[in-house]
Amino acid sequence: MKTLLVLLTLIISLKSISQKSQFAFYLPIDVPVKTVMPNMNTAVGFGFSFGYRPVFGFPMIAEFKSSFGTFASEYQSAQVQLYDYNPTTNVHSEFKSRFNKYLIGTKWLIGYDIKTIRAFVTPQIGLANFRTISSYNFNDPNSQNQTGRKLAQRNLNPIYGLD
Secondary structure (H helix, E strand, C coil), X not given: CHHHHHHHHHHHHHHHHHHXXXXXXXXXXXXXXXXXXXXXXXXXXXXXXXXXXXXXXXXXXXXXXXXXXXXXXXXXXXXECCCCCCCCEEEEEEEEEEEEEEEEEEEEECCCCCCCCCCEECEEEEEEEEEEEEEEEEECCXXXXXXXXXXXXXXXXXXXXXC
């Protein structure tokens, strides 16, 4: 009897917690507009979202969302003649890019009754972090050494949107 009473209390308490907060994992797929960004690839990653409703029954939930894109990379190799009258050498280059988002917003629920599935609209503002790493290496025919360079660049931009 004690086990049944504890189980019933736990179910009721978890049900009321779920009405006040939400936690979710999702799979973001960011597809670029090719006319604006012709060389950018589709970025797939993982994300999570946490929402909290301050007052039960109020149709608004404050929400924090974050998504982390995986590195999209491109590798190229070419034969290049670096100096006049020297043989050609192989130049290897690699370009990797990553796209992360950090958003806050409010989830406005549509309808007033408690249902299993309910529509919502989420206006959001936040930051987008772009990170690019480009590197190349080659054999210099004059010095017979391996030469290379790695360059990393970050860009943090404000963004806004609507889910």
